[in-house]
Each structure stands twice: as structure tokens, then as C-alpha cells.
Amino acid sequence: MVVIDIETEDGQREALRRMLTIRAFDTKAGDLFADGELPGFVHLYVGEEAVGVGACSALEADDYITSTHRGHGHCIAKGLDPKKMMSELYGKADGYCNGKGGSMHIADVDAGMLGANGIVGAGPPLATGAALTAQLKGEDKVALAFFGDGAVAQGQVHEAINIAATWDLPAVFVVENNQYGEGTPVEKQHNVQNLSETAEAYNIPGFTVDGMDITAVYEAVKEARNRAADGQGPTLIEAETYRYHGHFEGDQQPYRTEEDIDIWKDRDAIESFKQRLVDAGTITEDEFDEMKAEIDEQIETAVEEAKSAPYPDPSEAYEDMFNATVPEISQFSSQMRADGGEDR
Amino acid sequence: MSTETTSGTGPADTQEMTFREAIRLALREEMERDEDVFIMGEDVGKFGGVYEVTGDLVEQFGEARVRDTPISEAGFMGAGVGAAATGSRPIVEIMFSDFIGVCSEQIINQMAKNRYMFGGKTEMPITVRTTEGGGSGAASQHSGTLHTWFAHFPGVMAVAPGTPESAKGLLKSAIRSDDPVIFFENKEIYGQTGEVPLDENYTLPIGEANVEREGEDVTVVATQRMVGESLELAEELDGQVSVEVIDPRSLYPLDTDTLVESVKKTGRLVIADESPLSYGTHAEIGMRVMENAFFSLDAPIQRVGVADVHIPFSPVLEDEVLPHASDVEAAINRIV
Numbered sequence: 294m295v296v297i298d299i300e301t302e303d304g305q306r307e308a309l310r311r312m313l314t315i316r317a318f319d320t321k322a323g324d325l326f327a328d329g330e331l332p333g334f335v336h337l338y339v340g341e342e343a344v345g346v347g348a349c350s351a352l353e354a355d356d357y358i359t360s361t362h363r364g365h366g367h368c369i370a371k372g373l374d375p376k377k378m379m380s381e382l383y384g385k386a387d388g389y390c391n392g393k394g395g396s397m398h399i400a401d402v403d404a405g406m407l408g409a410n411g412i413v414g415a416g417p418p419l420a421t422g423a424a425l426t427a428q429l430k431g432e433d434k435v436a437l438a439f440f441g442d443g444a445v446a447q448g449q450v451h452e453a454i455n456i457a458a459t460w461d462l463p464a465v466f467v468v469e470n471n472q473y474g475e476g477t478p479v480e481k482q483h484n485v486q487n488l489s490e491t492a493e494a495y496n497i498p499g500f501t502v503d504g505m506d507i508t509a510v511y512e513a514v515k516e517a518r519n520r521a522a523d524g525q526g527p528t529l530i531e532a533e534t535y536r537y538h539g540h541f542e543g544d545q546q547p548y549r550t551e552e553d554i555d556i557w558k559d560r561d562a563i564e565s566f567k568q569r570l571v572d573a574g575t576i577t578e579d580e581f582d583e584m585k586a587e588i589d590e591q592i593e594t595a596v597e598e599a600k601s602a603p604y605p606d607p608s609e610a611y612e613d614m615f616n617a618t619v620p621e622i623s624q625f626s627s628q629m630r631a632d633g634g635e636d637r
Numbered sequence: 638m639s640t641e642t643t644s645g646t647g648p649a650d651t652q653e654m655t656f657r658e659a660i661r662l663a664l665r666e667e668m669e670r671d672e673d674v675f676i677m678g679e680d681v682g683k684f685g686g687v688y689e690v691t692g693d694l695v696e697q698f699g700e701a702r703v704r705d706t707p708i709s710e711a712g713f714m715g716a717g718v719g720a721a722a723t724g725s726r727p728i729v730e731i732m733f734s735d736f737i738g739v740c741s742e743q744i745i746n747q748m749a750k751n752r753y754m755f756g757g758k759t760e761m762p763i764t765v766r767t768t769e770g771g772g773s774g775a776a777s778q779h780s781g782t783l784h785t786w787f788a789h790f791p792g793v794m795a796v797a798p799g800t801p802e803s804a805k806g807l808l809k810s811a812i813r814s815d816d817p818v819i820f821f822e823n824k825e826i827y828g829q830t831g832e833v834p835l836d837e838n839y840t841l842p843i844g845e846a847n848v849e850r851e852g853e854d855v856t857v858v859a860t861q862r863m864v865g866e867s868l869e870l871a872e873e874l875d876g877q878v879s880v881e882v883i884d885p886r887s888l889y890p891l892d893t894d895t896l897v898e899s900v901k902k903t904g905r906l907v908i909a910d911e912s913p914l915s916y917g918t919h920a921e922i923g924m925r926v927m928e929n930a931f932f933s934l935d936a937p938i939q940r941v942g943v944a945d946v947h948i949p950f951s952p953v954l955e956d957e958v959l960p961h962a963s964d965v966e967a968a969i970n971r972i973v
Contacts, residue, residue, distance in 0.1 A: 391756035418715020452712025613757030
């Protein structure tokens with residue numbers, strides 16, 4: 294991972310680039326899904342870019358993140374390669390998981406990305422465990438869990454934060470409050486006004502920040518990372534944001550109106566960050582357009598390459614379950630080899 | 638994973654110890670050997686474990702590596718998975734297997750699936766130790782035998798040894814394994830004694846059954862508590878029926894070959910396992926034998942287990958539902 298130092302002009306431009314990359318990647322993924330190009334379920338991060346990029350900009354290269362079903366943005370923010378991500382969305386052999394995971398399970402453990410996750414609320418316990426490794430080994434690493442407002446209602450999220458708080462683990466918990474848990478508004482799922490208020494129950498700091506403002510997210514996470522690395526335990530940060538697309542692609546969204554969405558689009562995180570950089574002279578309009586065009590081309594190339602990449606050999610279905618070889622599974626792979634790779 | 642008999646204590650040296658002590662010895666040796674190994678669970682530290690398995694380990698290794706947790710099975714099971722994915726080798730203790738329900742999400746959707754979902758790009762070196770079995774009046778929520786669930790569910794190895802020696806050898810292999818292993822300990826045999834190798838490199842491969850006693854007339858595949866009971870029964874029947882007793886030790890992977898070879902010799906099979914009878918461990922063992930030794934069978938396969946009821950509290954009722962040597966004897970008598 295290339296660490297972004299958002300306090301420098303280069304870092305700000307790189308942060309903007311990543312936000313644009315997320316938007317271009319996920320907008321494209323939505324189009325491809327609508328065209329029937331992509332199998333499975335697709336959950337898009339469009340609108341929430343400032344949270345992922347702001348938070349990951351505050352991390353060091355070796356830090357860990359856990360992600361959610363809406364994980365493409367976290368991957369790109371952590372520095373994963375959109376080409377290998379797109380291949381994974383297509384189920385191709387050169388994807389991050391060799392086609393075994395798909396959109397909801399992209400992971401790159403070596404890069405500290407411990408996995409997107411199809412189970413709401415399952416990530417925070419994993420982050421607590423990664424933070425425990427760091428504490429036990431005395432490593433200067435922090436684990437950050439991204440999870441949604443819906444996950445705050447999950448029991449295992451409470452358990453994970455309580456354990457991390459009790460053991461002073463180097464963890465940061467970031468709630469992406471995009472206002473809806475699937476199709477139900479946040480106020481119908483929680484009895485607190487701000488989801489960061491629950492921090493009080495764990496005796497840890499809790500902050501609610503504007504998730505449409507990358508700087509606000511960055512500063513909160515930076516402080517939280519410092520606390521965590523300093524042995525002072527976790528912080529709970531709620532970033533208020535909004536997803537422009539439905540819960541999943543194809544969601545008819547009866548729970549909101551176009552006007553509801555427009556209120557948030559008027560505060561668009563990329564647009565406002567770009568404007569700040571233009572005003573400060575960090576980037577010109579022309580340079581921005583150029584950056585955007587480059588990214589669009591990069592995503593187009595990723596799609597073309599993913600389309601033409603080979604699918605995994607069917608025999609791969611019987612690989613990767615265990616490090617060890619177990620006869621229960623290997624009998625099928627050897628049978629396939631004996632059959633010349635034909636379907637059983 | 639192989640049986641090594643090099644260095645350290647002489648390979649021939651053994652000591653009589655309990656099943657519980659054999660497990661503690663394995664834990665101690667592996668924690669001494671590898672500092673990435675740590676234990677976490679409810680009351681595993683100063684309390685020493687509710688069944689006194691971890692005992693004094695906290696004194697030797699400290700509270701960081703013998704770690705008491707909040708009563709949060711989902712939280713600390715998940716933390717175990719996250720720790721295993723990042724270079725630790727956690728041993729997570731779930732006090733009773735009946736409690737696995739509250740953390741099964743982390744087992745079935747994370748621990749068991751991550752390696753496969755991620756295309757083999759992560760390892761999951763985690764061992765989950767848990768207790769099971771009836772016989773102590775603990776009633777339905779503390780007496781279940783659930784190993785079939787996890788022998789069935791792809792992505793975890795399920796180990797359930799029946800003797801102190803195999804407990805030590807298999808637990809050490811589980812801890813050294815880069816795959817997730819659930820290690821099931823039957824509570825009723827914690828005090829059972831046997832000779833255990835003291836060699837700190839003594840391990841047993843996961844997925845190898847052991848012929849505990851050779852015989853000619855009938856094969857009894859027995860697990861956990863039923864191993865000892867079947868061995869005693871075999872001695873009693875000596876001279877009338879020649880009973881071969883096999884402990885599969887590992888339910889997944891399962892050593893089909895050893896079971897099949899035995900049945901090819903004896904032509905008769907009794908399966909004794911404390912899990913519920915329907916859709917279970919007995920069925921799987923029986924089916925594998927049918928697939929591979931059908932024409933060697935001289936009589937229908939017999940199952941000894943628990944009827945599809947929960948373990949009741951009253952000693953009279955509990956005794957009624959649990960399998961005993963007498964049930965194995967009756968099963969043998971039906972087919973020999």
C-alpha cells in the first residue's frame with residue numbers, strides 16, 4: 294500500500310484520485326451488473342468515498358482493515374489494484390481470490406485487507422483479533438474495522454468493541470452511517486441519536502464526524518490511530534454519509550425519494566474536496582479533468598482485461614479448502630484429472 | 638504432520654496420566670515451543686478452566702497468553718479468527734460445545750470459509766477446544782455431543798480422541814496445523830488414565846484412525862468415552878466373540894481405509910458414538926463402509942448412539958439415553 298500523507302499536496306491529490314477511482318470503479322460495476330455482465334450480488338460504495346479514503350489515509354501501510362459487503366471502496370482506499378478487483382467481480386482466475394470470492398469477499402491479507410464480508414457485523418471481531426496479534430507481538434500495527442449503521446445493532450459488534458476496550462487493543466471502529474440498514478432507516482433501528490454515543494458504554498472515546506468531508510474523517514481516525522498505537526485502546530467513530538445507489542444493485546428503493554438522495558448529492562464528498570483543492574491551488578480544473586479521464590481509462594482497461602482473462606479451471610473448485618490435503622476433497626480433484634477435466 | 642520421535646525425551650518414555658493431564662501437557666509443550674501460540678476463553682487463567690484443563694498454565698505463561706475473556710463467545714471466537722489470520726496461533730476454549738451456537742457465525746462463515754473464499758491466500762491456524770458429552774447431570778444445555786455438526790460442515794477439521802495418548806498427539810498436531818481444527822473433549826473421560834509419550838515431538842497425524850484392539854469377528858468403531866467402554870467389553874467377551882476396536886480419533890478427515898480394511902476382515906460393524914442417531918456420524922461411517930466394503934458385510938451395520946432426544950437431567954433418564962457398553966454388547970449380539 295502506498296501511504297497517503299494527506300497533509301501534503303501530493304497526498305491530497307492522491308486521496309482525490311482514490312476517491313475518483315472508487316466512484317469510477319463502482320459506477321462501472323453498477324453499469325456492468327445492469328447489463329447482466331456480472332454474476333452475483335453487487336453493493337456499491339458510491340457516495341461514501343470520503344470515509345474509506347479518509348480513514349485509510351490515517352493508517353500506516355502495515356495496518357489492518359476489515360470490511361463489509363460494500364467493500365470495493367475500502368479495497369481501493371487500502372491500495373488494492375482495481376484490475377485484480379474487476380477480475381474477481383467477473384469470477385476470473387486472476388482475480389484477488391482466483392474467482393472464488395467475488396464482490397463480497399475480496400481480500401488481500403498481505404496488504405492488510407482482511408476481507409470484505411457478506412455477514413453484517415462479522416468484521417469487528419476479526420479486527421479485534423488482528424489488534425490482539427499486534428498487541429501480543431508488540432507490533433506497531435493498528436486494526437481498523439469498517440462497518441455499517443446496521444451492524445451496530447449486531448451482538449457480535451458489541452462483543453468485539455467491549456473486548457477491544459477491556460484489553461486496550463490497538464483497534465479503531467469506524468461506523469459508516471449511510472442512513473439505511475438495507476432498506477430500513479437508521480432511526481428505526483437504533484434508539485440513540487448518534488451511533489457514537491454507544492462508546493460511553495465501553496468507556497472509550499466516541500465521535501460523530503461528517504463522513505462527506507474527507508478531512509474530518511482523516512483527522513478523527515488519525516487521532517484514534519495515535520491513541521490505539523499508544524496503548525490507549527480503541528475509539529469509536531461514526532461517519533455520517535450516504536449511499537447514492539440502493540442497498541444492492543437492483544434495489545427498487547421504496548424507502549426513499551430522489552429528493553432525499555439529492556440533498557446528499559449537493560454535499561458530494563468528491564466535489565467538495567476537489568473544490569477545496571482547486572481553491573487552494575493544489576489542483577487546477579484541467580488537471581482534475583485529466584485525472585478523471587485517466588481513471589476512467591484505467592477502469593475501462595480493467596474491464597477489458599477482466600473480460601478477456603480466463604476463468605479458473607473447474608478443478609480449482611476442489612482446491613484451497615485446507616492447507617493440508619484431505620481425501621474427502623482430493624478424490625474429486627483427482628477424479629477430474631482422470632476425466633480430463635470434464636464435468637463429473 | 639507426522640509422528641516424529643527425535644530429540645528431547647527418549648521416544649520410548651511414557652508416563653501414566655489422565656486425559657486432562659495429557660491435554661494440558663500438549664498445551665504446555667506447544668506454548669513452550671512456539672510463542673505465537675496463546676489460549677483464550679472463559680476462566681482459563683487463574684481459575685484454571687472449568688474442568689481444570691488449563692490448570693496452572695497461566696503461572697508459567699502469564700495472563701497475556703492464557704487469557705481470560707468476557708463471556709462473549711462470538712467476540713472472542715471472532716478475535717481468534719482475526720488473530721489466526723494475522724500470524725498468531727490461537728487456541729480458543731469454548732467451555733461447553735452447547736455454547737457454540739452463540740458463536741457459530743464466526744466458525745461457519747469466517748473460520749471455515751476464509752481460506753477458500755480468498756483463493757487459498759490466507760491460512761487459519763486456529764484450534765478450538767470444547768467439551769461435550771453427558772453423564773454428569775448437567776442437563777440438556779451442557780451435555781450435548783455436537784461434533785457431527787462440524788464434521789459435516791466443510792472447512793473445519795473435527796477431532797475427538799478417546800485416549801490420553803491420542804489426545805496429546807492430536808492436540809499437538811491441531812495446534813501446529815495451519816488449518817482450523819475443533820478439538821472435542823468428552824467430559825466423562827477427563828479422569829481416565831493411560832500411558833502417554835513424554836517426547837515433546839510426539840504428534841499424531843489428523844485423519845488416522847487407530848486400531849486399539851485387534852479382533853476377527855466384529856469391528857466396533859467407537860469414539861471418545863465409548864472407546865474405553867468398548868475395550869473393556871471386548872476383554873469380557875474374549876473367548877466368545879473376537880472384537881476389533883477402532884478409534885477413528887479424527888471425524889473429519891476420516892480414515893476410511895482403516896475402517897474398511899477392518900470390516901473386510903470381520904464382515905461386521907458396530908458404530909458407537911454419543912451423538913444423536915439421525916443424519917449423523919454413525920451414518921457417515923456406515924456409508925463409507927458400505928461404499929467400500931459392501932460385499933464383505935455379513936450382517937446389517939449396527940448403530941449405538943443417543944436417540945433423537947436431548948440429554949435429560951434426572952440420573953435415571955440420563956442413564957437411559959446415553960450409550961453404554963451394554964448397548965454395544967446388545968448390538969454385537971444382534972449380528973454375531
